[in-house]
Structure formats: C-alpha cells, structure tokens
Amino acid sequence: MEPSKRIESALEAAVARATAAPAPPQLAHAVRHAVFAGGARVRPRLCLTVAAACGDDHPELADAAATAIELMHCASLVHDDLPCFDDAATRRGQPSVHAAYGERLAVLAGDALIVHALETLALTVPQAPQRAGALLTTVTRATGMPYGITAGQAWESEPEIPVAEYHQAKTGSLFAAATVAGAIAAGAEDQADRWRIVGERLGEAYQVADDLRDAVGAEDELGKPTGQDSSHGLANAVSEHGLQGAKERLDRLVQEAVDAVPECAGAEQLRAGILQEMERVLPESLGRSAA
Template identity: 55%
Template sequence: MDPMHQIEATLMRALDRGEGPGAPPRLGAAMRHAVFPGGARIRPRLCLSVARACSPAPKPDHQDAPIMFGAASAIELLHCASLVHDDLPCFDDAAMRRGKPSVHVAFDERLAVLAGDALIVMAFEILAVEAAARPERLSALLSILARSVGMPLGIAAGQAWECEPHADLSAYQQAKTGALFAAASLSGAVAVGFEADQGWRDFGERLGEAFQVADDIRDVAGSAEQEGKPVGQDDALGRPNAALALGLPRAVERLEHLIASAIDQIPFCPGRAVLCAEIRAVTRSFLPQMIWEVAH
C-alpha cells in the first residue's frame, strides 16, 4: 500500500474507534470533518521521510511499520486539532478551512472545542495502539508528542502567544508551527530505533519556522481561492507576521535562509542525501512560483 494511503487508513481506523457504540454522533462527525479530506499532510510526510532516511524503505509489513505510521498519524491528528481551535471565533473566527466550512461553522462552537480536545487525546491513543510491536520506543514517542502540544513550547503555547500584548516573532513561530515539525522529525527517527538526536529537533523546528514564514507570506500575497481559507487575517487581527514585519522580499530571504539552515541540521543517517534532496523539492511548494519570482 502507498505510504500516504496507509496514513489515511490509520487515521480512518482511529476515527472509526472513536465513533464506536455509545459515542455522541455529532461529535464524531465533527472530528471526521476536521480530519477528512486532509490537506497536504506535510507533517506525516515529514515523519515518514525521516523514518525512511534512518531505515531506508521499510516494507509495509516491516515490524517498524505500525509504530512509524502510528507516529505520523498522531502528529496529523494534533495538527488537525490545532486548526479546529485556531478557527474558533475567539481566535481567527475563520469560516473556511481546506476549502470547506470550518468545524465551528459546520457544527457549532461547542462541538468544535470538544472536537479539537478529543483529537488531541486520540493522537496519544493511536500511538499507543500502533506501538504494540515496539513498546520500548513508546515512552520516548509519547514524550515527544506531549512536548509538541503543551507548555512551554508546544502548539498550545503558540496559540497563547496570540493572547499576549507583545510576542517575539521567532518564539511565536517556533511554538505554533515549529513544534509539530520538530515532533514529526524526531518521531520518524525514534520510531525506527534511532536516538532522539538534537539535530532532528533543530531540523524540524527550522523547517517548521520556514513553513510558518511561507504561510505568513501567503496570508499577505495569496488569495482565498488558492489557500482554501481567508487571507489577510494576520493584519486584521494584529498577529505577528513575517511578511508584514519584514516586507515581502526580506520575508522570502528569511524563508530561504531557514530552509538552508534546516537542511544543514539533518544528522548523519543512511538516507541523508535523499532526504536533503526531498526537502529541497518539497519546500519549493511552500510558495506559489509567482511569489518566488516577484520577491526576486
């Protein structure tokens, strides 16, 4: 099975378990609405890419495969939860997400809060279930996930910086976006038996910060049709934004610097050269070609 099809299947199994007998049906539907259809699934793709680089091309029935796909799927659930909360009226009040009504619009605000919370819990459950064949790695992976979602440096902290009168742009971006990218990178390595090397964390954090800078640029220079969500939100809500703070050309320079710096941090592993090439190719998609050209 194609690796991304395996991710979708793992996510589907988790949602099916969550909608078992006795479950509130509208909450289950809200959670499913948040997860399917997905976006680019960049974070689980990163997790799998690192896992392949550390243990090249594991077969789908390889003993490491369940924990690898479980870790990647758990990170995607955390990301989906963060989007549900980010769209709430108390934060972005965004009506659209991934080209369809956001969860609080499609259902209601109460169910959106509960759906986001339940997806966070489900992320830890899916990892525990899928790690059965490699229990010795579960503790490290749970710790990585917990750090990525909580305080002081996880996505909850990143969201909380929007509630502060002043926020350091880099700290905000590292928590809001870098934390899950770091978790994806670290989890990919740990899932196949590598150590949780600081280099994997640094790689993920810088790649995540680069992705956030690209998101800032698209918020300023993109269109709602391209993005599948409202644009101009950061300016309207007074949130930190690299393109607004630096200007478009310097923001693109910052993006390019972060991508190069991220690649430099990749630790030695059997598939390092392939991973570096893959990251260079993937990061070109962070921005539409037109924006790359205009900025230069």
C-alpha cells in the same frame, strides 16, 4: 505502501476506533469532518520521510507517530477556528467544524482528537515500550505547555508577545515533533537533537512561505481568507523583512534544514525531497524560486 496512502489508512483506523458505536453521531461526524477535509498532511509526510531515511524498521510505529501528529494538528485547527479565536467560517474551502456542527461539538471534537492522538501512540506501548514512551513525550511536549501548540496559541492573549517563542511554540514545535518522532520510531533516537533542528527550521520555513502566500493574496490557492495574521497585529516575515527579504529568509531556513540532516541511509534523498517540497509550497506568483 506509498506514504500518503499509509497516512490516510492510519488516520482512518484511528478515526474509526473513535467514531465506532456507541459514539454520539454528530460528534462522530464532526471528528471525521475535522480529519478528512483536504489537509495537505505536511507534518505526517515529514514524519514518515524521516522514518524512511532512518531505515523505518518498525513502520507501525512511524504510522502511529504520523497519525498522532496529524490528529493534534487537526485538533488545533478546530479550536483555532472557534468564535473566540479566529471565528473562521471556512477552512480549506469547506465549512469549519464549528460552522458545520456548532461550537459545542467543535470544542468536544478537538478534545477527542487530542485524546485519540495520544491513544494511537499508547496502543503501541506493548510492542515497543521504549520507543513508544519517547514518542508519547515528544508529542506531548510539542502540544502542551510550556513549549507546545497550546502555549503558542496562548501567547496571543498576552500583552507582549515574544515573537521567536511564539512562532516556535505555535508552529515550530509540531514540525520538530514530526522529524524527531520519525527518527525515534525508526530507532534513531541518538540523532534526535539534529532532527529537532531540521524540523524547527522547516516549521519556520513553512511559516514564512505562509506569510508570503498571505502577502501576495493567493486566496484561491490557500482556501482560507488571507490577511488574518496582520489582522491580529502580529509580526510576520513579510511585514518585518519585505517580500524580497522574506524570500531570502525562506531560502536560508531551507538550507539550514538541509544542512542539519544527520548522516543516515536516506540522507541524500531526504535533502532533495526537502528542496522539492519547499518549491511546492511557494506561491506561483513568486516564481517558486526557493530551490
């Protein structure tokens, strides 16, 4: 099955389990809205791509890993959009979950998505206990504390923000989980350290690309209000290095990711795919020159 179809189908199965009767109808709608609102599925695609490069001998494990990572990503967006954080009324051009269903259901939808992300992996324990155990702790490390998304978001409440730790925890951690989990799902746990570097560099590259898009004000392309990072007073790649410097940094990060790809059956195809994907995420007005 084509990767994006595999991802949508696996997400649908997980969401169907969570929203089945007797789930409260509004919460079920809120969860569905959070997961199926036009996300680019960048992390689960990366996860499946790495699994494919490593042989993908247990596709149901790769699907579960990709699903868990995307559900965690959706949960973090729902909670990030809450009034006490970004207070965002829209997300990807649609109402945010709290705008559509209220703050209570947005809190609960995020909570439920975290639970079901890990449940999706827990259900694979009987078939492949060793890999499933490693997949679970890969995803918890990327989302909890001290290294994961919640830690990353919490740095914004500190008087001083260590910029590298902040970006690594808030963005890099889940990208690293995507590559590492893809490798573990396909039995390549011994190469996890290399795959972690690939994921971390790509996570940082996406962050820089996001800063570039934010700076050139491509609001229409992005579907959310631009200029949000600078309104938090946080350092970003463009304010730190300028447009040209940020573009150079992006190219360097992508090259480091490509170089870190370990030898495996699909290494060449994966390297080409990374370059192609990075061209896709650059804003048009920057000439999509990252490759």
